[in-house]
Amino acid sequence: MITTLLKLLNDAGDTAVLSGSAARPNFGRVFDRLLKARILVEQASLEEWDLCNGCECGLLARPVRSEGDRFRADCPLDANRDVGLERDDLRVFEIGIAVLMGEIATAAGFDQPPVEIIKGVWCLGETRSGRGIYYGLNLASLDRSSLIAIIRQSNKTGRATIIAQNASPASKQWLQEAGIDHAKADDVVKPAENRLGLVFDHQALDAAMSIPELVVRLEAAQIEWQGRSATFSHQIFPVFQRLLEKAGSRDAIASGPFLEDTSGREAKDLIRELRDQMKTAGFSDTQSKSLIKTARNRGYFLGVDAENIAVIG
């Protein structure tokens, strides 16, 4: 049922309502709980019904009139097009978006109420590693640049995942370009076994994250790459940091003199020592040379693009 509501929100945005006829198959224990929790809020019953297709009666809508305990919406022009209605058909339920987002955040273990940071995007909370987790009601209708700016502002680490129903290829592309990960709502937000509550699948959320190829831990002078880690000595780590610094600049190549700056030793010796320390940690000679690469006659550079490197303090 929750999934149905999230789909409705995805299709119609925050004006989405659940009609009585769409709700009827779900009436029962689960539906009552949604009403009680105010995830669904019943509105005044409909007093008008849509016109028949292509009707030329000139009305904006057909008035609904009661007939015993049933209801009718008549076409002024054609009695064959009159419709008989039941009381449930006239019921309308609004979706309590804030409450619904609150349920998702609670299921995820976040303890603050979610905040709508921009129309249609709710911040559910932040993971322990500082990643911002957001729910996007309808990605196609978002103000992209505001969203990106707000996420960057509100999230110190700059790492964010947005959960949404059906991201179009175009939406996925701009999210990726903005460095925002995307997780499918159906993978992450699932009904609980008793169907009354919901379950937030953190593993599915993690799986949706783009994993950095190279992780550099500055304080520990450590790198993680290709499933292995190496810790550099504190004498040689500044040389690695210079390579790292260059990786983020336009010309990713660090010249000999640039590297030598950190010590009185020659660049080629410094590089050899970095590679040796990688090998001591179990990396192969080839691996050490493909992470710390030589650009003949120009210098040295990291064999991983800056965007695939995560630097942790």
Ligand SMILES: [Zn+2]
């Ligand atoms: Zn009509």
